[in-house]
Amino acid sequence: MNAQAITRTSPLATWVGVGIVAGVVVAIILLLEASGSAFWQGIFITLGMFIILAVSLNLASGFTGVFSLGHIGFMALGAYIAAILTLPVENKEELLNLPGWLATIHLDFTVGTFPLGFLTATLIAGLIASLLAVVVGAVLMRLSGHFVAVATLGFLVIVRVVLINADDFTRGARTFSNVTPYTDLWWVYGWAAVTLYTIWRIKFSAYGRAMFAQREDVAAARSVGIVIMRSRLFAFVVSAFFTAVAGSLWGHFITSFSPNAFYFDLTFRVITMLVVGGMGSVSGSVVGPVLITALAEALRRLEDYNQLYGISGISLALLFLIIIIFRPNGLMGSREFDVEWLGQRVLRALSFGRRREGEKPERFPAGE
Amino acid sequence: MNTVAVKRLFAAAFVLGILLSLPVLSLAQEGDPIVIGGGFGLTGGMASLDVPASNGALLAVQEINAAGGVLGRPLEIVVLDSQTEPDTTAQIARQMIEENQIVASVGFTDSDSALAFGPIMQEAGLPFITAGATSPKLPDQIGDMMFMAPFGDNTQAAVAAEYAFENFGPNGYLLTNLGSEYTRLLADFFKIRFEELGGTLVLEDTFELATSDFTPQITRLSALGTQPDFYFISSLPEDIGPFARQMRDAGFDGPIVSGDGADTPLLIEVGQEAANDVYFTTHALMDGENGTEAVQAFVAAYTEEYGHAPENAFAALGYDAVYLLADAIERAGSTDAVAIQTALNETENFAAVTGSITFTGGSRVPQKAVTIIQVVDQQLTLAGEFVPESVPAAEPAEEPAATEAAA
């Protein structure tokens, strides 16, 4: 991997680096919980979910170069399926009109205080979304360029139409409410960690290399024996799983939603974060959401304070344009934050305390 | 662009973003003003209803302070924009609670936003009065801290059905906008009450959100053997103008009936002559000359403050919500949330601009009279104020069948 670095690759350093990052995150979470500020917790929960969404979309679109504009459709499915499953029976009777067997399911059981039912519902939602993604992906991943973008947009519209019309299951255009607020910082960042780790591993695996290869040049990739459909489909399905998980988390955070929430606005927000962060970079899909969330919040306050409604929309769209014109690979491009480097610096600081002559650690080794 | 420069630029932007979003330290003295929250969708799809509502609320706060405030203290309202997005709505709810330390809140004219905002208020144990969301199920869905200033859709639909049945005839036409919870609920309730009375819906039809061309539906109407006595459209503010125009152009001069979604200046601005003989249920007639005394006073005050007459009844509802809250705080004698809640529950015959508000029998949906407005000579006139004889239950059993022409 790091052909240029003089230092040896050190798994220990990597784990130390990861540990530090994890430690920082845990510290922030603990701080937020201690502060008791539901507002800031809310901001960070939303941030975490956007991280999951951005990195999943990165896998499906950034890695493979096959742009899916319809991924929020999977998020919608995740939210609805999980919410339907966890809704307590009385609420089900009042709000929905479910067939017998479904009406009796209520995955709101806990093991001690751990809401196992919520986890189960989320997993089921993710699974169903993945199965659907296999079918949808098999059809759509044959296309490329703007055709696939348009076709996946069609998927988004189709999901919305189905949700609006499946009144008995989803209350149609009416708000689906009274979802139990299971989501908290731990859930979100727990899932974010799982997602980031999984997608990181995929990126640096044979599948990942195949994806990046065919992103650059399909014909060349084929000529070295890469089966295009397989890598695209794999990316699409895995990404659908995590997107649906994000949907379930979101649904159980906001506790009431309707199909309108999962449409173009949300799609564009995630895409902005993805593009700004860098398509092809897992770290970019963390940087992008963080930056955009901070900016959006600042702009929102500015709007409220000065009554300059519209400023935030314009600013974020301008930012998107600037990035895509001047720095189309986003802030991180395809590069990653070098966790190992962090670990090594720390280890060195802790144990050795002196640098060997002429050895300059590479902050950002040349791109993969 | 230079990598280092770009990085620094974004680092700076990031830091700036964080700094700007930190809560500004409040300079107010401890405990002096009573702070309430005002959540409204000032941008986004609900703006045409929420902006007047927020204007009304601000006007109310101004007047109350001019008259000495609440419990001898000035009243302050924090108005934040929800952008008609559910997560922003939740965010501003939390922001108001934590950063502004509100004691209660008002806001929103639609159920989606109320459902995103309300539960957070409920959990914080703070009373929330919605200015215009009319879904009668809301207080049950959200909790015992949630009160409605307007009547429920079941009430206004019942009045519409009874009025139409008695004044126009037993044969009706129902056209529903499928794209909104409000319009579907209203249509459901209307159909239930109308058929209860013995009326028949000769034809039921639907249209998608943002349809501006009703020719297909009108053509279908033309194909009917005998025409219905009236045409009920369950619609949003953007539908009624074009619908009325196209109906009149096609030669349908019969009465067109609708709900409070038709309470919009767009009806007459867009409909012009076609708007004549349109009837709709709403909360109050905003007529500075012919309305009740309370309405006249409100219209005069609003016009003076904002330079134009109230756009629709939602302006008055925003105004009423604040006054209702202030009155409850006075009666409670304190800003304690439970005390305010009790006072609200005990509200009886509160004289609001939009009618008399009473929360009895544990229901937090007020039993108010419904105003029916008739358009005559492109002017809004009062057709009457009605209390329905019977109101359908808050949760209808099923969606209406899309079609069912009479035999």
Add this chain to the structure above:
Amino acid sequence: MNFGVYWAQQFLNGLSVGSQYALMAVGLAMVFGILRLINFAHGDVMMVAAYIGAFSLAAQVPLPLALLLVLLGTVLTGLLMERAAYRPLRRAPAVAVLLSSFAVGQILQNGTLLLSRLINQPVQMAFPTPDILQGAVLFNTFFGDLRLSRINLVSLIAGPILLVLLIIFIRRTTLGLSMRATAEDLQAAQLMGIDTNRVIMWAFVIGSLLAAVAGVLYASQAGQIKPDMGFTPVLKAFIAAVIGGFGSIPGAMIGGYVLGFLEVLLTALPGYGDLIRGSASPEVVTFLQTYLPTTLSRYRDAFVFVALIVLLLVRPGGILGTVDKE
């Protein structure tokens, strides 16, 4: 009403709705044909046209002058868009341009919102429909009395005229030829000495003009305008353009009419059920009345997109052939 009149009327409805969609779709196809850019901001350009029209007419500007202002303003917007956002992305992958068209649309929408607030206008404004577009006209025909609203009448006439003019322009003029050449192969055209920047500029001008007409017609019909009014039209325009063969101007026209007829048909069938109630079997009537409308009209958008996807898979060139033509 008898069978003949009913279907004749619905046919006329389909034609006028189709004309509106055709105008929108062709505007979109113009730009796509040359730049391979799916301009999602096209709907917002229509919105800008509507707003310019609204403000001019409200300020009592005489109709011809107001129209001129609308056309000028819209063309200016289109050119600005091209210069600022799309030209720098000439070499970028197609998806990047598509995404940036979303961003451009956002800027237009929010800009309009900001402006409206600054000059104290309500968010949803009434559109002062000019008298010439108000009311309806009655035709006495072979089938019976057919009614057509003035707006639909204008669409029916102006639509095809503009489109025919456009086809003549593309086929017969040098600039039109240059456009077709650039559409087929931008680099080859450059090598042949064609000033592609100018050609692209003209494509945007024509696209914007069509958007302006479509926008004013749409606003007249809807009666009111708001910053996000362009969303539905652009989606429909897009569907129409793909049905007909993306990039092909005649294709976009045909697509517009097909979509118009499809939409009208979906709502016409139940009406037909009403008509034949007495003479046909109850099962047929129920099928037409309950099953068909409930499934078709409520799921209409879904069906359209499924058809779209199938089309993309099977025949990416749409009805009129491959993308690379025209």
